[in-house]
Amino acid sequence: MVLEEIAGLIGGAHVLSRDELAGRPRDFWTKEPTRARALVRPGNVAEVSRVLALCNARGQKVIPEGGRTNLVQGTQAAGDEILLSLERLNGIADPDARSATVMAEAGATIQRIQERAEVAGLRFGLDFGARGSASLGGALAMNAGGLQALRYGTARSQVAGLEAVLSDGTVVSHLTPFTKDNTGxxxxxxFIGSEGTLGVITRAVLHLHPLPAGADTALLAFDDFGAAAALLGALRAxxxxxxxxxxxxxGEFFDFNTGEQGVGTAPLARGHAYYVICEAEGFDPSFDRQRFETLIASAFERGGARDAVVAQSERERREIWNIRENFDAEIRLFGTLVDYDLSLPIDAMESFAEAVRxxxxxxxxxxxxLHIMGHLGDGNxxxxTGVPDPEMKPLIDELVYGLIAAHGGAISAEHGIGITKKxxxxHSRSPEELALMRRLKTTLDPANILNPGKVIDVTGPVTLEGRVAQ
Known part of the structure; x- marks a missing residue:
């Protein structure tokens, strides 16, 4: 009955049945079929509001779905939930050069927003490998990080104003284009980083930045972690x-991914303990290149770097980045893949890695x-690793997450919590913080219809002391 009512609100062509979804892979990472009651695709904010109000009244669980590249089972359905896709809400307004902002709908992909900004001579600072398929709504709901968080910050830092729809259909819209807004x-x-558990993001006003005129990229080899971290400090300064x-x-990741099974010939010698890719994007290409090369050369003078190469063309730049971004050979090697996304104080990274090994x-x-790599500049x-038997994964989870906690880290840096890390x-949040999360969830979504079972469990009403009543 509820599906017929939704069809009456948004049109039957935009409601895909259980049978129609059965042949669709659950997400990019698994070929398991989608298990959901239906997929609904509203065409505007008003339709999102009406669909959620109806589902809330009927007690129908709803899972917001973005570009389907989620890594923590954050959009997994059990069978009776409705998937809510905002793919039809994909508009992007003309960038405003004076305020350096752009308004975009949640279904627009990150790559399209980047391209729209570049045409106007501006840069959208959020970037990661799934840019071509990941939607803005999903990226904001997960607080995505990516390759340039060191300079521009995570998804949270990109947002000036936001619009979201609550579980009862209430539209909360504050689409301001300015940075300073100290109004309560x-x-x-x-909603940013809530993984669709508190509301459905529908639109955002995004900060933009001047578009750099050029990029300088280097690959360096180190045998000492401290020397690599010291270069980060020097380049920042x-x-x-x-x-x-x-x-x-x-080194193990670099050596494998530049070997026979990986992406091809290594730009510099294998066998070192650490490899660093650093990239600077400036506005005076000639001056920037000279300064960049001087700083890279000084890494040798200080005795830290053991080898280095500076990309001399866009092709060489792409080849360097491909070592870091191509995981096809790794997936084949490991079979049953066991992977983690974590944050640590930089001073704890070396000892953490040794303890895990x-x-x-x-x-x-x-x-x-054991392959380790990441965004050293922002602590991620x-x-x-890979194991021959999937039954071994819980053992590895306990091992790794326990060591993350012991080294003062966070169990998720940019991929979220979902089901996988719940x-x-x-390990990363205190009992008081977890209790407050539950109270927020029950306040904004009292019927628990939005992405239930993800991030944190709410099995009953929350008391004033923050405990979940049984």
Whole structure:
């Protein structure tokens, strides 16, 4: 009955039935069929509001769906939920050069927003590998990070104003184009990073930045982690704010991904402990190149870097980045992939990596290797291993998440919590914080219809003391 009512609100052509979804993979990462009651595709904010109001009244669970590249089962349905796609809400307004902002709807992809901004001579600062398929709404709901968070910040930093629809259909719209808005609670932050559990993001006003005139990219090899971290500090201090990316790869990942099974020939010698990709984007190409090369050369003079290459063309730049971004060979190697996205203080990264390697060999010697890489500039590492038996994954989870907590880190840096990390959230959030999260959820979504079971469980009403009543 509820599907017929929704069809009456948005048109039957925009309601896909259970049978129509059965042949569709659940997401980009798995070929398992989609298990949901239906997929609905409203065409504007008013339709989103009416659909949610109806579902709330009928007690129908709803899972907001973005570009389907989620890594933590954040949009997984159990079978009776309705998937809510905003793919038809994909408009992007003309960028406003004076305020350096652009308004975009939640279904617009990150790449289209980037391209629209570049035509106007501006840069949208959010960027990551799934840019061509990831939607703005999904990226904001997950507070995505990516390759240039060092310079521009995470998704949260890109937003000037936001519009979202609550579970009962209420539209909360504050689409301001200015940076300073000290008018009470910053309500948009309830929805950014909430993974669709508190409301459905429909539109946003995004900050833009001047479009750089050129990029300088280098790949360096180190045998000492401290020397690599020291280069980060030096480039931050001496590149006048133009350092956009500072990526690190542990040697095992670099050696494998530049070997016979990987992306091809290594631009410099394998066998070092660490490899760094650094990139600066400035506005005076000739001066910027000279300064960049001087700083890279000084890394040798200080005795830190063991080898280095500076890209001399866009082709060479893409080849360097492909080492970092291409994971096809890694996926084939590991079979049953066990991967983690975490944040750590930079000073704790080396000891954390050593502890993981030691514990992995002691407790899961059948592992197929340990690949570590990530965004050193913003404290984010990605750690991947593989095991012959999927039943071993819980053991690896306990090992890794326990070590993250012991080293003062966060269990998720940019991929979110979803279902995959929910039971480990206690490693990064205090009981008081978890209780407040539950209270926010029950206040904004009292019927628990929005993405239930993700991030945090609410099994009953929350008491004033923050406990979940049974």
């Amino acid at each position: 609670y910053d309500l948009k932050q309830f 001496q590149l006048a704010g133009t350092l956009s990316s500072f990526e690190i790869m542990w 030691r514990e992995l060999q002691a407790k899961a010697p059948q592992n197929r290797g 590492l990605h750690l991947t 039971r480990f959230l206690r």
